[in-house]
Every structure is written in C-alpha cells, then in structure tokens.
Amino acid sequence: MPEKIEPLANGAKEPVHDVAVLGGGSFGSAMAKVLGENGHRVHFWMRDEAQAEEVRTTGINSRYMPGVEIKGDIRPTTDLADAIGKAEIVFVAIPSKAFRTVIRENSSKFRDGQIVVSLTKGIEAHGFKLMSEILLEEIPRCRIGVLSGPNLASEIVNRDLTATVIAAKDPDVRRTVQDLLGCEYFRVYANVDIYGVELAGALKNIYAIVAGLASALDMGENANAMLITRGLAEMSRFAVSLGANPMTFMGLAGVGDLIVTCTSSKSRNFRIGYAVGKGQKLDDAVAELGQVAEGIYTLELVKEKAEAIGIYMPLVRGLYEILYGDASISAVINSLMMSVQNSDVEFILPRTIAE
C-alpha cells in the first residue's frame, strides 16, 4: 500500500512501493536499479552474503555489473522470506534451472493476491514448463505476470532507451508493473498472451546462438537477415502449435527481442555461438562466460519437444547437431540451404511440401 509521496528520478511524484527483486545477477541488478531510481524501496535478494554486503556498502554488484551504482533505497538481503514478506510486488530473475526450487522452498511466504512477475527467459527441463506455469503451480493464490522484451541488462543500467512487455491476464497487474517500472528511459507495453510472450523470450536465445555462429563465420548481412527471419518463422510455428498467439511474435517480446539478441555481442547467447563458431568447445565457452546463457538448455528441450509434436525446426535441429552432435558447421549450413524450398509466411501460404 502507498506510504508516502516522494519525487521520482524522472521528476514525477508516485507512491513509494515495497518491491522485491529475487536474483542478484545481471538482470536482477538492472531491474533493481530501475526500481530504485523510480523511488521504490527494493528488497534485493541474492544468496551470497558477501555480495549482499558489497551492494549494501558500495551500491555495486561487481561480479555481475562492475562499475554500475545501483542507486536509491536498495536493501540487499540474503533473507528471502523477509524480502517476500515485505514486498507488495515480487520480481523473479532466477535462472530457469533453479527457479522452481527457490519458489517452492518459500511458497508459504507469498501472500494471497501478491503480484509475482517472472523476468526469466527459460524453460524447465522436466515437463517443458514455462516460469509462469511454475508460479501458477507453486503459488496459485498469487497474481502472475511475465516481463520480456529486448532488454540487454548492460544497456538498461546505462539508462539506454529500452522498451519491454508485461504480459498478464489481470489488468491491474499490467498497470501496476507499467507504473512501477516506466520512466524516461524504460517503457513498458502490455500484452495478455502470457504464453506467447514468455515462450518467445526463451526461444529467441536459440537463434541468438545461431546468429553468433554466423557472425563468427562472417557470413554476411543477407545471411543474418535470413537467419533472423527464418528463426522468427520457426519459433512462431512452434509457439503457435502450443497455443501462443502468432501476433505476439510481431511485438517487442517476439521480433524485438530476436533482433537485439541476434545482432548484439552484448547477448550472452550470441557470445556462446560466436565462441563456438571460432572453434571453442561449448563447455569452455560457457565456463569463460561465467553467466547464464539459457539458450543452450532451451535448445535441447525444444528439439525434443519439436520432434515429439512433429514441428519442423531445421535451425534448432542444425544447431543441436553442431553443439551436441558431431556435425560440422559447413555440413549443417549446406543441408539447410539445399533443403526443400518452401513458403515464406506460412500464415498466408501454408507449407505444403513435405521436408
């Protein structure tokens, strides 16, 4: 509930809210910074006490955001129950592999009607669950939202102009998140297609790895455009078959996020693809990155799911063969280029030719 009125960083006056950000990595830090600059009290949970102490005393999270001061009323903590208990709204930026465990272990701490927003762009290994589905299973009495879009953390902390999408069924959740996060450099658009927004955010990581590979091989701008556009065709084909709205893929969470991660070396997934394209082993590239690149896990899950439900995903299959099989990059490229030529936009002209 609003407590007092204070001027915000953007000059407006808004009630101060207690919010929690769970996850002390790059994106948790970026969102904590936006919320802090917007005048809110941020209960910023991370599991490492030394890191919490550093943010408490210096305002800097040197492992994930070196040199960036997270300003405002930021309250780093390793007490997750306390952070959830104090917050009106909880943002979760925990990698997909740990997401359910963290929520489940603390499920009793969430309150009826509390807004919980996933910032995570991944898929759970067992059962192909998205993070909003995990939230619905673990804390069904909460109101759930998903935030996704072209949101490189390293640009947001520089206050570079950025837009994102809040997807939620409940209009109050959408409006609340827009009010909390919106400011002169951060715009929040709304969508109701939670599944599409969330799946788009997870799927684009795969194509960012492909684009990184293409960049390492200096394949040219035509090839980049082809990869991004065929990636969009492939990810929307898959997502629509699972119930997403195809129109979501025309928005920021779809093509928007695909563009940024497929064209920027600031994307960790792009960097993994680039390193592999330059001859590095996948495990070494991941170790060197030292941060999460969700796409390498999403790739395995999507390949398996696509085969199970019979969806044609040649880029997913090709990347899987390069990263986890023994196919050479040139053999995969050749097989993609020489496959049956087919429809451009299959929502207009259906694919009629068998692969």
Ligand SMILES: NC(=O)C1=CN([C@@H]2O[C@H](COP(=O)(O)OP(=O)(O)OC[C@H]3O[C@@H](n4cnc5c(N)ncnc54)[C@H](OP(=O)(O)O)[C@@H]3O)[C@@H](O)[C@H]2O)C=CC1
């Ligand atoms: N970075 C970005 O630009 C964006 C990221 N995202 C998404 O946000 C999610 C988080 O990514 P990001 O912050 O970038 O990742 P980082 O690799 O930067 O940080 C990962 C964070 O997760 C924590 N963590 C890892 N395992 C656990 C666990 N078992 N329990 C609790 N905390 C854990 C790490 O803690 P510790 O240091 O203690 O290991 C660290 O704080 C991902 O799904 C990503 O796709 C979405 C939009 C943009």
Ligand SMILES: O=C(CO)COP(=O)(O)O
């Ligand atoms: O999702 C992101 C930008 O929208 C961040 O991408 P990476 O995880 O590849 O850095």
